[in-house]
Amino acid sequence: MATPKPRALRILGDSPELASWAESLPDAFLDCRNFGHAWYSADVRFDSEQRLYLTLLRCRRCTADRTRRTNEFGGIEGNAYSLPDGYLAPSGMGTVDRSAIRHLADMRHIMAPRKGRRADG
Numbered sequence: 539m540a541t542p543k544p545r546a547l548r549i550l551g552d553s554p555e556l557a558s559w560a561e562s563l564p565d566a567f568l569d570c571r572n573f574g575h576a577w578y579s580a581d582v583r584f585d586s587e588q589r590l591y592l593t594l595l596r597c598r599r600c601t602a603d604r605t606r607r608t609n610e611f612g613g614i615e616g617n618a619y620s621l622p623d624g625y626l627a628p629s630g631m632g633t634v635d636r637s638a639i640r641h642l643a644d645m646r647h648i649m650a651p652r653k654g655r656r657a658d659g
């Protein structure tokens with residue numbers, strides 16, 4: 539019996555390359571795209587020239603880096619991101635609809651339960 543095609547891939551059916559890329563995303567990338575990154579503070583330093591605190595945050599799942607710049611009053615001046623290779627769709631391929639990502643992630647969890655997934659009962 540054929541496995542039904544996840545709705546996410548039907549949504550992306552107009553772009554087979556994009557659908558194929560989305561389907562091949564590692565679990566960590568898919569989880570971060572679905573739930574957002576799982577940041578932890580890896581380092582903080584004070585840039586005396588800019589008079590800004592630079593907080594290096596790293597994602598526990600996908601290893602993305604974020605540098606948050608805050609002023610001396612704690613106000614956020616900006617963020618810079620460095621994403622791991624393969625996190626974003628290749629240039630020119632377009633973008634994946636977020637509902638498609640959510641559905642693809644849900645289907646992957648249902649089809650292949652992983653450790654860490656809460657057991658029923």
Ligand SMILES: [Zn+2]
Pocket residue numbers: 566570574575576597598599600601602
């Ligand atoms: Zn992440």
